Amino acid sequence: MFLVKNGLVVDPVQGINAKRDILIKDGLIAAVEVNIAVSGDMQVYDAAGKIVTPGLVDMHVHLREPGLEAKETIASGTRAAALGGFTSVACMPNTKPVLDSKAMLETVKAVAAREGVVNVFPIGAITKGSAGLELAEIGDMALNGAVAISDDGKPVGNAEMMRLALEYAKMFNLPVIAHCEESSLSADGVMHFGPISSELGLRGIPAAAEEIMVARDIILAEAAGSPVHIAHVSTKGSLELIRAAKARGIKVTCEVTPHHLSLSDAAVRGYSTATKVNPPLRPMQDVMALRAALAEGIIDCIATDHAPHTSEEKAVEFNYAPFGLVGLETAVPLILALVRSGELELSRAVEAMSYNPARILGIGRGSLAVGMVADLSVLDPDLRLTLTEQDLASQGKNSPFLGVELQGFAVLTLVNGKIVMQDRKLAVS
Amino acid sequence: MKWTRKDLLGLQDLSSDEINLILDQTAPMKDIIQRDIKKVPTLRGKSVINLFYEPSTRTRTSFELAGKYLSADTSSLAVSTSSVVKGESLIDTGKTIDVMGADIVVIRHQASGAPLLLSQNIKASVVNAGDGFHEHPTQGLLDMFTIREKKGTIQGLTVTILGDVLHSRVARSNIWGLTKLGAKVRVAGPSTLMPPGLAEMGVEVFNRIEDAVAGADVVNVLRIQLERQQKGLFPTLREYARLFGLNQARLALAQPDALVLHPGPMNRGVEISPEVADGPQSVITEQVTNGVAVRMAVLYLMAGGGLVDVPR
Numbered sequence: 001m002f003l004v005k006n007g008l009v010v011d012p013v014q015g016i017n018a019k020r021d022i023l024i025k026d027g028l029i030a031a032v033e034v035n036i037a038v039s040g041d042m043q044v045y046d047a048a049g050k051i052v053t054p055g056l057v058d059m060h061v062h063l064r065e066p067g068l069e070a071k072e073t074i075a076s077g078t079r080a081a082a083l084g085g086f087t088s089v090a091c092m093p094n095t096k097p098v099l100d101s102k103a104m105l106e107t108v109k110a111v112a113a114r115e116g117v118v119n120v121f122p123i124g125a126i127t128k129g130s131a132g133l134e135l136a137e138i139g140d141m142a143l144n145g146a147v148a149i150s151d152d153g154k155p156v157g158n159a160e161m162m163r164l165a166l167e168y169a170k171m172f173n174l175p176v177i178a179h180c181e182e183s184s185l186s187a188d189g190v191m192h193f194g195p196i197s198s199e200l201g202l203r204g205i206p207a208a209a210e211e212i213m214v215a216r217d218i219i220l221a222e223a224a225g226s227p228v229h230i231a232h233v234s235t236k237g238s239l240e241l242i243r244a245a246k247a248r249g250i251k252v253t254c255e256v257t258p259h260h261l262s263l264s265d266a267a268v269r270g271y272s273t274a275t276k277v278n279p280p281l282r283p284m285q286d287v288m289a290l291r292a293a294l295a296e297g298i299i300d301c302i303a304t305d306h307a308p309h310t311s312e313e314k315a316v317e318f319n320y321a322p323f324g325l326v327g328l329e330t331a332v333p334l335i336l337a338l339v340r341s342g343e344l345e346l347s348r349a350v351e352a353m354s355y356n357p358a359r360i361l362g363i364g365r366g367s368l369a370v371g372m373v374a375d376l377s378v379l380d381p382d383l384r385l386t387l388t389e390q391d392l393a394s395q396g397k398n399s400p401f402l403g404v405e406l407q408g409f410a411v412l413t414l415v416n417g418k419i420v421m422q423d424r425k426l427a428v429s
Numbered sequence: 430m431k432w433t434r435k436d437l438l439g440l441q442d443l444s445s446d447e448i449n450l451i452l453d454q455t456a457p458m459k460d461i462i463q464r465d466i467k468k469v470p471t472l473r474g475k476s477v478i479n480l481f482y483e484p485s486t487r488t489r490t491s492f493e494l495a496g497k498y499l500s501a502d503t504s505s506l507a508v509s510t511s512s513v514v515k516g517e518s519l520i521d522t523g524k525t526i527d528v529m530g531a532d533i534v535v536i537r538h539q540a541s542g543a544p545l546l547l548s549q550n551i552k553a554s555v556v557n558a559g560d561g562f563h564e565h566p567t568q569g570l571l572d573m574f575t576i577r578e579k580k581g582t583i584q585g586l587t588v589t590i591l592g593d594v595l596h597s598r599v600a601r602s603n604i605w606g607l608t609k610l611g612a613k614v615r616v617a618g619p620s621t622l623m624p625p626g627l628a629e630m631g632v633e634v635f636n637r638i639e640d641a642v643a644g645a646d647v648v649n650v651l652r653i654q655l656e657r658q659q660k661g662l663f664p665t666l667r668e669y670a671r672l673f674g675l676n677q678a679r680l681a682l683a684q685p686d687a688l689v690l691h692p693g694p695m696n697r698g699v700e701i702s703p704e705v706a707d708g709p710q711s712v713i714t715e716q717v718t719n720g721v722a723v724r725m726a727v728l729y730l731m732a733g734g735g736l737v738d739v740p741r
Binding site: 193194195196197198199200201202203204270271312315316317318319320 | 598
């Protein structure tokens, strides 16, 4: 038995935001009480001064395996997750080949079972090869472990194809995750289109490139009566569309990344390729709108869009670098910074990082209620660290947050009742 | 004042004093070019490598001659003949040149920010000879030198930049440099070729050329890349010339003694009419001479030229 004692337990599902002890037995939550007496057969973790949350869930991660193992593997990516306090990750299908069939999902599940250290939930492709031309075997994937479908990394450009996907996935209760980007507008853009792209002489991606597709997918979801989840929302205009859709009762949910909540397009000054992401970093007024919408609940989830690349790929001219940054190991401090500044309630942050993504994906996680699987994270809100490349468990070192002091890190990660990370050290071989 | 920077990447970061230092140093360099024996030993034993990732004849030649007139050892690497075609990264190429003993690397690159990336990875000084749509500092400096030489000062002048500002590094370097030296800068062209945020850069934006040219002391006409029309940014070259080209009638709206500049190469009859290009107000050929002089001044200062006096 494992006892997590004296921590501030935050479990929005149960409405708990208070000091509690949590007893874990046989990989399940056995008790949540104000005071659980220590007995000889218990391993005790003193969480005094720390925050105890349901195991964090990241519904948008690129694990890169199979095919792109130079960037990341399931082994390294799940270690990064454990170090970041995440107990479950949903991995995007833009691997080589694309996860667009039962066989590919089986491969990922097998490698994850053998080499992964946190739960891995694969997301299947919407279309074969994510080429946008024919539906993938969505039903077969739904029956074999896919928790959602997405062609993330690129949009489903053809509206009829998206409509069909929404209609078809509805039969299997499978959420469709939309990467919203109108390619004719984003074209050769490498950062947000605005005064700073003008200053830097870089081609811009206008906010409209995202918003047009958000609008399209909301309209298609409404017509189909199917749920749609908008990935990595980044603009104020997208939020207004989502807010209005939710008010009309359309089944739309969305996520935001910690980096879009933390950095504006001004961070691109200096041409650091670690700031090259898609959707691009947006102006401060968008950042502030994202923070407000997250606090308000218009944004359902925080998801990192963890996108590792090799150093060689990123050590090039800004125009030539691939999009993406690694987020698993810096998400907690970036979000706790918003809690400290008073812009986000802690319980809301926890809900957006655990229960909400778990609910959307239907993975039966995201709470510390008695009987739940014992996925649990302990966060030390006072721990200050300045991360370097060597500190990251991810193979990808493409983070704009290295060398900057951050505060508030995961210090214990339990998956299925087992310790996978303690005191910033991985507890796995 | 002394030059203290390792690199010259753009005019945005320079102070007005630094810009004036380069401009002041340009005049004696121009004297050298006009002598019979156009050579001084100032940079003897220094090596200057021109690393050109984009085709360019005039800027490359201008830098080569600038280096030679100062007795530097210059060589040029063009993209097609270098290892770049084999896929070597900019950083690796730069490091190779660095260990060969280069003192100054002059880089022209189609990607904005490439000179900065190079400068962060090599010991040699880096001079930006044009990066993407970002900056072309020596062009900005030669334009300013030309204006200052003719007008005596830049402070208080109204300078109008015409054309494709969106894709123009020349426009950006002009805007930063001229505003730092106290000029009023106007820009005009089709709205599809105006980038956002120009007001934040301290310039006034016009869509009607006539309004932008009215009362101007200087009109700097940008080259229009013909491929912009193919991408649909404006309907036809004919319409561009009619609505946005600088012709005699439009120039007549400027000050009577207004200067006409163009960074070259020109599309005569498109962005500038031949009468204007060859007319009495044009200083386009002098810009070319001044370009060599400005680059001599830049190379001289970058090579650590402590002595401001150039041997006569």
